[in-house]
Amino acid sequence: MPLIGIIPNPSSGKDIRRLVVDADGIDNQHKAKIVRRVLRGIAATADVAATTVAVMPEMADIRRRALDGLELPFPVDVLDTPCHGLAEDSLAAARALADRGAAAIVVLGGDGTHRMVAKGSRDVPLVPISTGTNNVWPRRNEGTLAGMAAALVADVRVPLEVACRQTPRLDVLRDGQPIDLALVDVAACDIPVPGARAIWDVTRIHQLVLSMAQPGVLGLSAIGGSLPPPPGGDRRGLALEIGPGGQEVMAPIAPGLVVPVAIRNVRWLEPDETVSITFRPGTLALDGERETAIGSNDDLAIRLNKNGPTMVDVDRTLELAADSGEFIMPCRSPA
The missing domain is CATH 3.40.50 (Rossmann fold)
Structure with a gap:
């Protein structure tokens, strides 16, 4: 039945x-x-x-x-x-x-x-x-x-x-072991506690890992969607370093909110590739909501997993x- x-x-x-x-x-x-x-x-x-x-x-x-x-x-x-x-x-x-x-x-x-x-x-x-x-x-x-x-x-x-x-999905790893997941984006930000959880101020974000980077969407993944695709045109997973001095793109990160975002480094990801979280301390926002505290000595990484x-x-x-x-x-x- x-x-x-x-x-x-x-x-x-x-x-x-x-x-x-x-x-x-x-x-x-x-x-x-x-x-x-x-x-x-x-x-x-x-x-x-x-x-x-x-x-x-x-x-x-x-x-x-x-x-x-x-x-x-x-x-x-x-x-x-x-x-x-x-x-x-x-x-x-x-x-x-x-x-x-x-x-x-x-x-x-x-x-x-x-x-x-x-x-x-x-x-x-x-x-x-x-x-x-x-x-x-x-x-x-x-x-x-x-x-x-x-x-x-x-x-x-x-x-x-x-x-x-x-x-696909994004696995959050601590000391190499999965502790959580996100469907779309993981952002490392400098806000020390979850608080109101939601993140909308891109100036507080330092690293961003995406499972997809398609144009025509709203949210943090729109930052990746505003970039040209890699050779071959496959808009797969993407890791970005964000901050002053980078190339600026315009991204619709929320309804009615289109902002310039400075991107210092772009790395397209293959399945099972891992991105180390080098910014700390702070918090990780999973699909737009701050969930995980990042300690000064934490060994955190994000893995692109095709089996979402x-x-x-x-x-x-x-x-x-x-x-x-x-x-x-x-x-x-x-x-």
Whole structure:
């Protein structure tokens, strides 16, 4: 019986960056409507007799609002996981869904939420819906279409090796051993304590390691995306040293915030290459949020790992289903 998980982070898109830039806000009523559309998409597409949906518990009551007056042909359970209003709630929910053998997990959040889910989801395909401040890893998928894609993947009605793709990640190493990960960027900054966690002032950043450097995104990875690609055009992982005296590029690091960034050194990375964190003391920001303190004697490094979380390509999944006739309705017998 395929299990589809839904992790709606009620705190996504509400960090301090909303106060200092012109970012849109997505309130929890809006998130409930997105979850409602996800459920409708699943109901219209899945083998409903064999489908179960499980939702992360959260304090904003997104699940209850989404289900209000909605009749569905399958049960929607609440996971028996912690509900403390913390980022770790998403991690616990992802682990629980992976333990139960979930076939797909729909995630509502930004880079930070998807990072926490990826830490616990193992190889379960993730269907991302961007509702955060930084949305480089999650795509702007519409809820109905995300639900349909999740159902098609869960029922294995499309070739998973084509509908899904493995994305890279950045492993944080201390003394050569993994202690954490990021999906998009790791920044070494001179702010000594996590504090408000979010980082938006590039003058405080001294090293930046990226798993991807694509133009057309917002956030710290936009700094790498503003550079020309290496020979061959493959915009893979990238390590930058940032500071006065370097070549300046214009980068959109947040909604409405385009700033010059001085880059002193550029190094394109191959999978499994490691970058030593030479700036210390300070903190490491993982996907835009300061998480890890850097001590004066710490041996920290960042490794580009090609074996990151599996992402469902919603557009490609729907195209594959349409091409194979999955949406053709059965003929009705004449009355």
